[in-house]
Amino acid sequence: MNTPTDAGLGWSAHFDRQLDAGDTSPRARIVAVHRDRVEALTPDGPALLRTPEETGHYAVGDWVLHDGVHVTRLMDRETVIQRRSAGPVAKDQLIAANVGTLGIVTSCNDDFNEARLERYLAIAAAGGCLPMVVLTKADLTDEADDYARRAQRLSPLATVLTLDAREPEEARRLDPWCRDGQTLALVGSSGVGKTTLQNALTGIEAATRGIREDDAKGRHTTPARALRRTLAGGWLIDTPGMRELQLSGVAEGIAEVFADIEDLTTACRFRDCAHEAEPGCAVQAAIGDGRLDAARLERWRKLGREDRYNSESIAQARARFRAAGKMHRHGKTRGDWKRGDR
Numbered sequence: 200m201n202t203p204t205d206a207g208l209g210w211s212a213h214f215d216r217q218l219d220a221g222d223t224s225p226r227a228r229i230v231a232v233h234r235d236r237v238e239a240l241t242p243d244g245p246a247l248l249r250t251p252e253e254t255g256h257y258a259v260g261d262w263v264l265h266d267g268v269h270v271t272r273l274m275d276r277e278t279v280i281q282r283r284s285a286g287p288v289a290k291d292q293l294i295a296a297n298v299g300t301l302g303i304v305t306s307c308n309d310d311f312n313e314a315r316l317e318r319y320l321a322i323a324a325a326g327g328c329l330p331m332v333v334l335t336k337a338d339l340t341d342e343a344d345d346y347a348r349r350a351q352r353l354s355p356l357a358t359v360l361t362l363d364a365r366e367p368e369e370a371r372r373l374d375p376w377c378r379d380g381q382t383l384a385l386v387g388s389s390g391v392g393k394t395t396l397q398n399a400l401t402g403i404e405a406a407t408r409g410i411r412e413d414d415a416k417g418r419h420t421t422p423a424r425a426l427r428r429t430l431a432g433g434w435l436i437d438t439p440g441m442r443e444l445q446l447s448g449v450a451e452g453i454a455e456v457f458a459d460i461e462d463l464t465t466a467c468r469f470r471d472c473a474h475e476a477e478p479g480c481a482v483q484a485a486i487g488d489g490r491l492d493a494a495r496l497e498r499w500r501k502l503g504r505e506d507r508y509n510s511e512s513i514a515q516a517r518a519r520f521r522a523a524g525k526m527h528r529h530g531k532t533r534g535d536w537k538r539g540d541r
C-alpha cells in the first residue's frame with residue numbers, strides 16, 4: 200500500500216480551520232480503539248498512541264494531533280455516528296467519526312424493515328452523514344426494484360442501490376462513496392453482506408463464512424470495528440452488526456427523515472395538535488386522502504418516544520450523579536450546622 204497523504208487519509212478544510220496558521224503538528228487518523236491505546240495511521244505509517252483520557256472518548260475515524268507517543272489533541276468531528284449503549288446504564292457510545300456516507304445495508308428479503316431503516320436514516324441525519332441504502336441479495340428475488348422503491352420512499356435524500364454483493368463489479372458500484380480519501384461506513388444486521396462488500400471494496404479477504412441455512416439471522420463473523428483502505432483510495436468502516444440499536448439525542452435526525460410529517464404538522468389548526476382526532480388536523484387529513492401512510496405516522500411517534508425516553512434517561516442519570524455529589528457535600532455542612540444549633 201502506498202502511503203496516503205493527509206488528504207488521502209481524509210483530512211479536509213474542516214480540520215484546517217481548527218488550527219492556527221502554520222501549525223504543522225503531526226496528524227493521525229484513528230483506525231482502531233483499544234482499551235489503553237489507539238491505533239492510528241499517519242502519512243509516515245502506523246502509530247500506536249496513548250491518550251490523555253479514556254480511549255472511550257475516541258472513535259474510529261477521528262483525527263488527532265500527536266507527538267509520536269501521545270495524542271495531544273482531538274480534532275472536532277465533521278460527522279459522528281453514535282448510539283445509546285445496550286445495558287442498564289444509559290450512555291452514548293461512539294460508533295464512528297468523520298464518516299462521509301453511512302451505508303445502511305439490508306437484504307431484499309425478510310431483513311428489510313422500514314422501521315429499522317428509518318432509525319438508521321435518523322442516525323445518519325443526526326450525525327451529518329449522507330444516507331445510502333444498499334439492498335443486497337438482489338439476485339435472489341424478482342422484486343429488487345420494489346424493495347428499492349420502498350426504501351426510496353422513506354427518504355428522498357438517500358441514494359438507493361440494489362446489488363449482488365458477491366459480484367465484485369457490482370460491489371464496486373460503491374466506489375464513488377469511498378474514493379479520494381472519502382469515508383464510507385457500513386451498518387446493518389448480521390448476515391446482510393457487509394463483510395462481502397468490504398472484501399470487494401478493500402481487496403482484503405476478511406473471514407466470511409457461509410451462514411447456516413437454518414439461521415436466517417446469520418452468524419456473527421465480523422471481528423472488530425476498523426477503518427480500512429479501499430481499492431478506490433478512500434476508507435471503509437465496518438462495524439459489527441448493530442443489535443439493540445437505540446436512538447438518543449437524534450430529534451433533528453428524526454425531523455429530517457420524517458420531514459413530510461413534520462411539514463404537515465405545521466398546517467394543523469391547533470399548535471398542540473396530537474394528530475389523533477382533533478378538528479383541522481392536517482396529518483389525519485393526509486392519511487384520509489392517501490398522501491400519508493398511517494403506519495409511517497405510527498413509526499414516527501414510536502421513534503420520537505424512544506428518542507425522548509433515552510435522551511431523558513441519559514440527562515436524568517447525569518443529574519442524579521451530580522445530585523449525589525452535592526448531597527455528599529451538603530450533608531456534611533448540614534450536620535455541622537445542626538450540631539452548632541444545639
Ligand SMILES: Nc1nc2c(ncn2[C@@H]2O[C@H](COP(=O)(O)OP(=O)(O)OP(=O)(O)O)[C@@H](O)[C@H]2O)c(=O)[nH]1
Pocket residue numbers: 335336337338339362363364365387388389390391392393394395396407408409410417418419420421439440
Ligand atoms: N446470494 C447472495 N448472497 C449474499 C449476498 N451478500 C452476501 N451474501 C451471502 O450472505 C452471507 C453473509 O454475508 P456476510 O458478508 O458475511 O454478512 P455480514 O453482514 O458481514 O454479517 P456479519 O459479519 O455477521 O455482520 C454469506 O454467505 C454471503 O456470501 C448477495 O448479494 N447475494
Ligand SMILES: [Zn+2]
Pocket residue numbers: 464467468472473474475477479480481482483
Ligand atoms: Zn394534527
